[in-house]
Amino acid sequence: MGKINVWLEVVVMVNLLCIFSRGIYAEVTETITLVENGKPLVMVVVPADVNSSLESLAHTLSKYILLSTKAEIPVQKEPADIGLIKIHLGNTSYVKNLNLGIEKLDADGFVISFPDDKNIVIIGGSEFGTEFGVYEFLERYIGIRWLFPGELGEYIPCYETLKISTKEVQQEPIFFSRFFSGLKGKEQADWARYNRMHHRVRFHHNLLRLFPPETYTKIHPQFFPIKEKETRYLPKDNKTHGWQPCFSSEGIVEEAIKNICEYFTKNPERTSYSLGVNDEGGHCKCGECLARVGDKKNSLGLRNYSDIYYEWCNAVVEGVLKKYPDKYFGLLAYSEVFDPPSKVKLNSHIIPYMTYERLKWADKEIEKEGQKLTGEWAKFASTLGWYDYIYGKPRDHYITPRVWFHKMAEYYRFAYENNVRALYAEAYPAADWREGPKLYLSLKLQWNPNLDVDKTLKEWYECAVGKEAAPYLAEYFAFWEEYWTKRIPQSEWFKSGRKNQYMNFNSSNYLVPLRIDDMVKCEQLLKLVVEKAGTEKEKSRANFFLSSFEGWRKNLSSFLNKFEQLTELEKISQLKDEVLLFAVNNYKNWVEKLPPNSFTDSIYLKIGLLMEKAGKKGAWAQAFDNSPWAKSNIRWLKSFVYNIHPAIINSDSLSAEFTSIPPKIDGILDDKCWLKAKKVDDFREYQSDILVSQPTLVGVAYDSDNLYLAYLCMEKNMGDLVTEIQEHDGRVWRDDCIEFFVVPSSNGDKFYQIIVSASEIKYDAYITNTGWNPQYSAKVYKGDLFWTVEMAIPFVSFAEKKPNSGSRWKVNFTRQRQSGKEKNKEISGWRFTAGNNLSPDKFGFLLFR
Template structure:
């Protein structure tokens, strides 16, 4: 069928007499893109104004029994019918037609590929229908949230929590019963931990708590009458109530979800025409025995899973949990994760897991999937957003074809190099089947695998070639520079850790940092991680670390003896404090950690040396219970037996509710030049998180890195 031929057409677009505003807008969208393609504007008419021209009907002109989300594209006697079972489905059908049959592509909000044709021809016999199995599709990306039209083109929601009460979307216990208002007067409302009530979670067997929550839910729905969903869910920690009543229920239910579901069911009974959502998350992920009511939505979260392989291979416990919940309810929403949240811009080769995971969700009758991107730009952000939307619409689509289509369309001549990078880094990860690709990991964990020195050089070469390929296309070159940010970041972290002679801190490293910051600024990339650690924070901290690393250090490589025991991180290696490798913004990155105890270490300078200054860096990541020490005291000795106190440095940023979540602080001491051989460092740990912290009562960490002595 020829819709347009040499600037002429014998077609008109017809909207039905009972067309809604949204169906009319869908007809206008079709008209606009046909004009963009052919420079011919088809007439847009209603049924009563038709001429003898052939028709493109937008709407269910045949009155077929289409399901709510079903789309249909059909030719019939030289006519074309584009229809759907609802306004949203009709809009989806128009965009599907434009993409499948007219070749339109939408790579980013301001980057589309619309062919320029003198003639528009489509197959004579089309009978295409698609009823997406995942009905509510959300990709947590600001590309969709900030541009409704772009979200519509990709058939995903433009809100992260459509239908939800805005103030009650997730982790809501503290919303209903805030610690600031109730804890001091009514500690019994909160979780019993050990022998003390703490405001980490609520006591779900307290009847007054239930009444307060129901009253809050009622108020929130009344103030947001347009909404239909509200979350009654745990705060973001695992400090559940262990009182006798709660404990008894959880034991009966064989899951901590037992108290949660019984509590949420009681709330849901009071709002039968609304949906009450709750989390199957961390300690409540395992299914209980009690069935959720029909208006309870179970949001099942895959946060713990290894992203190096599909969930069915490396996260079988989660796979078992979805099967268990599926046996209890048909009302499941999946909250999946696709980005490294501690390092948005880090290489994160999980593309091979996206499709099998979505297919697994689909196969277990999940109708609502929320794919938690970072919202803010992350590695290959545009591609990730594009690919996730495609897979949610059709879980069986060809992933390699989608990636190739995108890289060629978005990066033009540089596309083959970007695709080669993607293929190579995933290929290299597969060579290390024991590697745990973690949402809260760090590039430093991969310097012996897919980010080895030789591979980093290979990736750098690919992006150098990519930039050369589009050197005469400034806008495309900007896209390539943004795409390579993940490798630039990995290189910077490799230099910080001095993983080889090619990757170590030198005077030239400053240029790499400044270039990284410049590309981010031009692309409006502001955040490095979910802890609100900014690109500016990262760059400034890195420049400071360069300054520290390049100054003379008589402690470099010297033996360290620990008087207190570290735990888990940096291989528990004392030499982390003097190895010349500098810690980054993540505790996986070359930091020596002490949980619940002080840091005490002695550095042997091997001979008496003039000492006039001592500095040690400490990390803070408050949401992971990593706090700056209260104070750091330095001691000196000539014989390693008798020590003289040299001075104490107090934490200049004491912990509070408003503390920076992610930060690095140097505890610097200047003294009168003294001849010393041994330097002792004592960093005083807070010992445990304060009562108002989500980890109240748990041991806190102190993380230290390079000690610099001059």
């Protein structure tokens, strides 16, 4: 971090363009010739005691001048006097005698100076600054651009004679720390460095390293949280997240101070330490912590631990600063500590990173809320950091390019105006660089957010593919910018995650607004780019972008076909009687002509159900018999499945029939009550309200004492069931599981929630309070192509007697599917909840008969 302390204390009095003349030297000519007709007129001079990194940098400068002009520029240690103009790199003896004021520069800042017509100086506030000065020199005077990683991404103009302006340049970054995580390999790392990426603040999840569990569960178990039922949680190893220290524990401040001071003693070159909370929550619920925290929720709807946490951070930092007064401390404003504290201002040496995906600011209301929160944070912290999610991650998250050039520039400018000085983003770019100029522009804006976005993009496109082809490449990326900033904020996928810190990348429903015609247009534009590209290298880059598109489009085609099929299916399911049968037959004929996808089997089942609803008897049974799930060797499966009531489709009500013979709770659904029970099969994805690939059936019955539930979860990939959670009331929803939500008629919107995983681990809560522990039975049965959950829940668990015939309770049945090789988990339910299953106002109704 070098001069972070100087940077924080000195107001950066630079023009927002970061370029100006100092005008303190003797007059020099307006230009200097570096190369004339291929002959070098300059050399690079480095200090006599030059280190390896500076010497390597000197050869980098020489290399790129050679690539541009074919002139070999010598690199020598001082003293060097062979009659050539000298480019002094770093603090040579000559530079030491100049008054360049570099001691006032930020560590990443630099000066490019022309003291006279025989000397050029490139020097920074640190080695990083000198390095960035060299890259500015190459960009400014030679026109080199590092458009994307690798040799193909280098734009290098060619000259026989190279003359440059002698106007002095001084620059400092507007944001002192700039970093992308997820870059892979040396090519991507080098590319980011050329574009001046430099990470200078440690702030990530770190409390498990401050108090490593394998040691501290033995010597200070009181430092660990009480989660539920007065039981202290002791993590199994040093890698386990899902817990936070008990910030009210006696001695925990002093122990933290001791450990951090020892860290700085062992690592004197380090300038910062992370106090970032661990991942996955798990804050302490001991009496003293809860007394200080209270019941207040934060902006994310989570219990607000900000005051207790940030007070603890202040106490720790104040203690460390007594021994190490120049150190800084980063941390994450994340989840339960997302909001600023209400009682204390943070120590000026603490830099909180606000975690949020700011592409969501394409929604004006969300943007307004985010700007307000940033303003609130600015009142409590003298310097802020921003943590963003700008994926990327095509294998796990997003297939298409995801770009928002102008919105990005807008929020960077807002950030600077509101005390944000450090930026970090999870990027994880694709190897085929399908997002084009996104990360390039981002790094340029992080250095100077007041750049002209359109001018910078135009230059990138022209450098990449030539002036004639550039407009078509610009139009291609403009389409994706419009898609992500205009279409996506209107989608159900976006709306369902409004309250989340980042968008739901686990769902591919961001593709729902995309149409096949869009892809045709994109292909046409990229083919025009190839056709219009000029030079051989421009042609190569154009083909690189087209090849990238053709590669990921193959993965996309099945999604587009799937979503068009599913969307049309939902429209048809709203029809009735003869019109319904006619529409379903036409739809079936259309689907049969399309290539199959992961949803095809489920679609055919729904077609059979709709035909049955339209009056074609036996259509449902026939559809099931033709499905892959009918290949199961379990005999009772068909009897359970056949007995379904298609009239329930799109209904918000399900009947529970009284049974005089209760089912045997063993997970085997062959009891008489299940054979005659009305069942729901209409499970839809909880964010997009469309069909899922693996159907779920649910039946309900009751007697005088119990409510009985039967879930049948069809599953082609039984060997891939996820059953990792083994703790009662743990994060069971991360496994393959079913959920039951119920609001008894007398309880308004206060709901009970029961989760049972495929390994029979339970979670039960009353309005998310896991202190509710009903005595109920639940058994799981695992078949060959399905698994089941069968439950008997006493009515007294809900403080209720047997409901009278005609009573109505609010309920919902949901399923979390983690298994499958599609790497796309499905969260589905009977009633659509717009991305929030904890929404009793969206539940359906259970009618007791």
